[in-house]
Amino acid sequence: MSSDTPSRNTQGDPPLITASVAGVFAGFGIIAAIGLGWAVARSTAGLAPFSTVGGAAVAAPGFASAPILPSGPQVVxxxxxxIVFEPKQVSVPGPGPVTLEVENAGKIEHDLTIDxxxxKIIPKPGAKSSAQATFEKPGTYQFYCSIPGHKEAGMVGTFTVGNGAASAAVPAPAKPQPSPTPMTHASSTVPNAKGNQVLAPISVNGSVKTFELTAKVVQWEVVPGVFEEAWTYNGVMPGPMIRVLEGDTVRVTVKNELPEDTVVHFHGxxxxxxxxxxxxxxxxxxxxxxxxxxxxxxTPAGTYMYHTxxxxxxxxxxGLMGMLxxxxxPNSAEARRDAGFQRDYFQILSEFNGYFTINGHAFPSTDVLEAKLGERVRIRLVNAGQAPHPMHLHGYHFKVIGSDGKPFxxxxxxxKDxxxxxxxERYDIEFLADNPxxxxxxxxxxxxxxxxGVEPGGMLAVVKVS
Ligand SMILES: [Cu+2]
Incomplete structure (x- = not known):
C-alpha cells in the first residue's frame, strides 16, 4: 500500500487513498482470503517435532523435592x-535447567523470547539455535517472537513448567509490550510501512532544500505477513519521494549504513x-x-528517479531506488496543465526477491487508486526494475502525455490500454474517470x-472509480 501522494492541488487535504487493495476486495466480499491462503500455501511443510526429551527416572540433585525429575537438562x-510457533504449547515435568531449541523453518527472521x-534465541531462517535457561519454579511462561508485529500476528505460545499451577514465578498474563516500534532488531521495520511518500527536507533556506537519505537494511513486508530483507533509503522501499520545485537548489546527504559500498545517481x-x-x-x-x-x-520539471x-x-x-x-x-504552462488534474498518483515498478512490486508491495497489498466520476487522473510510472513491464488498464483507454520527464x-x-x-523509463498517463x-x-x-509463482499477486493495482 503506498504511492498515494495526492497532487499538489490537494496537498493539505487529508490523504486521498489509504485503503489497500485487499481492503477493497474485503469490502466487496470477494477475495479477502487471498493473502492468507497464499501465506499458508507458501509456508514450509515442516512438522512439529515437539519433544520433551530426557529420562524421567532419576531425581536430579538439587530438585529432590520434585516427584520425578529428568536426569539432565530438559529439552524443549x-x-x-x-508466522507462527509450532507447537504453541510446550511443557517440561518440573523446574530446573531447560535447553530450548528453536528451529527457524520460515523465510524471515524470528526469535523466541521469554521475559x-x-x-532470547535467534535462529537464522533455515537454521537452529538453542540456549539454556533455569526455571526455578513451576508455572506458565509466555514465549513470543519479539520482532515488531510478529507477536501481534500470533507468534506467541506458552511454556509450562510442572503442573503449571504455581507461584510467584508465574508471570501475569504478559503485559502488552510498551510499543512494537522501537527496534529490538536493527534489521526490522514496522509492518505496513510505505515507500514513495514525500520526504520532508531537513532544512529549507530560500530555494535551497536539504534532504537526508540513509541507505540501510531492513525487513520489508512485501505482502501481508511476509518479510524480506530489503536495502532501503530511510528504511522504506522504494525510498521516499524527493519532490522539489523547478529552480530549487537540491542538496541530498547520502549516508551509507549498508554492509557494502554504494552511490546514488539522480536519473533524468x-x-x-x-x-x-x-x-x-x-x-x-x-x-x-x-x-x-x-x-x-x-531542472527541468518532470518525473525522475534516483537509484544506486x-x-x-x-x-x-x-530496494535502493526512489522517485525524484x-x-x-509557478505560472508556467506546465504548472497550469498540472492544475487540471484532480488526482496525481506515483508508481514505481520493480522486481524484488521473486515479487513484482508496485511501490514496494505486491498484490494484495498494492494500492487502490481512487477517483470520483468526472475527475482527471494522472499516473506517473517509473520502471526501476530490470524487465520491461507492459502495464494494462482495464475499462479505459488512457492518454500517454509524456515520458522521461518530458511532456508531449x-x-x-x-x-493506449x-x-x-x-x-x-518513465511515463505519464492520464484518463478521465468516466467508467465506474x-x-x-x-x-x-x-x-x-x-x-x-502463486497467482494472483505481483504488479497488480486497482483503480476505483465511484
Ligand atoms: Cu511485468
Missing amino acids: SVIAKD NPKV PLLENKMDGVPDVTQPVIKPGGSFLYEFKA HHNSAVQEPK VIDPA PESAIYE TLSIFPG GLWVFHCHILSHVMNQ
Whole structure:
C-alpha cells in the first residue's frame, strides 16, 4: 500500500487513498482470503517435532523435592514458521535447567523470547539455535517472537513448567509490550510501512532544500505477513519521494549504513558531471559508515528517479531506488496543465526477491487508486526494475502525455490500454474517470502477476472509480 501522494492541488487535504487493495476486495466480499491462503500455501511443510526429551527416572540433585525429575537438562523444541510457533504449547515435568531449541523453518527472521527468566534465541531462517535457561519454579511462561508485529500476528505460545499451577514465578498474563516500534532488531521495520511518500527536507533556506537519505537494511513486508530483507533509503522501499520545485537548489546527504559500498545517481535531471553518482568515474564510492553530499539545480520539471549506481544489479532490486519529482515553476504552462488534474498518483515498478512490486508491495497489498466520476487522473510510472513491464488498464483507454520527464506536445499524445515501460523509463498517463467500477491495472507479462509463482499477486493495482 503506498504511492498515494495526492497532487499538489490537494496537498493539505487529508490523504486521498489509504485503503489497500485487499481492503477493497474485503469490502466487496470477494477475495479477502487471498493473502492468507497464499501465506499458508507458501509456508514450509515442516512438522512439529515437539519433544520433551530426557529420562524421567532419576531425581536430579538439587530438585529432590520434585516427584520425578529428568536426569539432565530438559529439552524443549519449537519451530518458528512464517508466522507462527509450532507447537504453541510446550511443557517440561518440573523446574530446573531447560535447553530450548528453536528451529527457524520460515523465510524471515524470528526469535523466541521469554521475559523472565530472560531468554532470547535467534535462529537464522533455515537454521537452529538453542540456549539454556533455569526455571526455578513451576508455572506458565509466555514465549513470543519479539520482532515488531510478529507477536501481534500470533507468534506467541506458552511454556509450562510442572503442573503449571504455581507461584510467584508465574508471570501475569504478559503485559502488552510498551510499543512494537522501537527496534529490538536493527534489521526490522514496522509492518505496513510505505515507500514513495514525500520526504520532508531537513532544512529549507530560500530555494535551497536539504534532504537526508540513509541507505540501510531492513525487513520489508512485501505482502501481508511476509518479510524480506530489503536495502532501503530511510528504511522504506522504494525510498521516499524527493519532490522539489523547478529552480530549487537540491542538496541530498547520502549516508551509507549498508554492509557494502554504494552511490546514488539522480536519473533524468540535468546536473553537473561531478554530481552524476558513478563510482570511479565521477566520484569515489561511499564506504560503509561514510556519506556524500549531492547538490544540483532542479531542472527541468518532470518525473525522475534516483537509484544506486554501484553493484546495481544486486542493490537496485533489493530496494535502493526512489522517485525524484520536479514540479514546474509557478505560472508556467506546465504548472497550469498540472492544475487540471484532480488526482496525481506515483508508481514505481520493480522486481524484488521473486515479487513484482508496485511501490514496494505486491498484490494484495498494492494500492487502490481512487477517483470520483468526472475527475482527471494522472499516473506517473517509473520502471526501476530490470524487465520491461507492459502495464494494462482495464475499462479505459488512457492518454500517454509524456515520458522521461518530458511532456508531449498535443500532437504527440496517443491513446493506449497497454503501455510497455522499459527499465529506466518513465511515463505519464492520464484518463478521465468516466467508467465506474474496480478496474485492475497490471503488468501483462503474466508471470509478473504472481508472488513467487502463486497467482494472483505481483504488479497488480486497482483503480476505483465511484
Ligand atoms: Cu511485468
